[in-house]
Amino acid sequence: MTIDLTRLPNVNLGRTNGQRTMRTGVMCGPPQGFSDSSPEEALTYVQSSGYEGALFATPRAISPELDKTALKEAGELASELGLFLETGIGGLGPFGDARERITELNTMIDAAVAVGCRQFFAYTRTERQHSEVAHSDQLATVQRTIETLAPRLRSEGLRLNLKTHEDLSSHEVLRLVEACGTDVIGVSLDVANLVVRGEDPVEATRRLAPHVYQTHLEDVVLYVVERGLRRRLRPCGAGVLDWFSIVRTLVDQSPAQHLTLEQHLGRFDADIFDPVWFGSEPHVAAPELAVLFGAALECERRVATGDLPSLAELDVDPGPFARRDQLAESAIYLRQVLATISGGHHGRGCC
Secondary structure (H helix, E strand, O other): OOOOOHOOOOOOOOOOOOOOOOOEEEOOHHHHHHOOOOOHHHHHHHHHHOOOEEEEEHHHHOOOOOOOHHHHHHHHHHHOOEEEEEEEEEOOOOOOOHHHHHHHHHHHHHHHHOOOOOOOEEOOOOOOOOOOOOHHHHHHHHHHHHHHHHHHHHHOEEEEEOOOOOOOOOOHHHHHHHHHHOOOEEEEEHHHHHHHOOOOOOHHHHHHHHHEEEEEOOOOEEEEEEEEEEEEEEEOOOOOOOOHHHHHHHHHHHOEEEEEOOOOOOEEEEOOOOOOHOOOOOOOOOHHHHHHHHHHHHHHHHHHOOOOOOHHHHHOOHHHHHHHHHHOOOOOOOHHHHHHHOOOOOOOOOO
């Protein structure tokens, strides 16, 4: 079913005292049915569908050749359409040649600035159980990469936001941000990834909130499998995350101005039944793990009553255009959450 967002009132709400607004944007890329190098198509769709901003994974999704004219024109088009525009700058390592990585990141920063972005997110690809390189050493390499970029960020008034990628815990993200300088380093909050590390997204959001400048929002469902919990992604409100608590925290405690929605197929497990798993997850707290297991039991109950799809059903790729419809579902739900918060009601969480 296609949902027409243009029939909905725009809900631009933030702190209840009216000092700040939060606008709703969406990820634009192949997983959502947008081809790279077609920013005009994506931005026109975003604006006509009632969203207020767009996120591109990197400037190469706007112009694969990083043509400065094309990048600038995309930024100008977004401004003309009244949209905010966000982007990322790629990976921070830790593996690969450090000099090549820094060169590429600086190139991406140049391109992001050409688009008109003064802040951007980056991600990591650490391996928590690497056979030769300790995870702590991998994090140290990431920290050195960020520290190399920090002087430029300070001198140009830019901000790099470290994404809560599936390979990092919120505690590790927070330590990197604080070590590298909160004046130029923040957090890009992807709530769905937090469950992969055995964390309660509500508590993790509270930990990170003062440093959250960008968001990647989608819901999750959890299924019990042989090795632990299996995560599948859903539109906001169609899973088990407590969005009233998450959004309330972002509104009240974070500097984020936008609620940016994602919808893709990322499939991960949290191997909580494997004792070895805990050896590489020192941050895991029993109360937070209990929240996740309770959510998995709730999913099991809802599958049995037909309120949720089964794991087998969710393993079927719905296709990029169905994901566009899922983004619309997320926007409708989060606007309702924002309206409830603005009205002074805390509402009820999903699990």
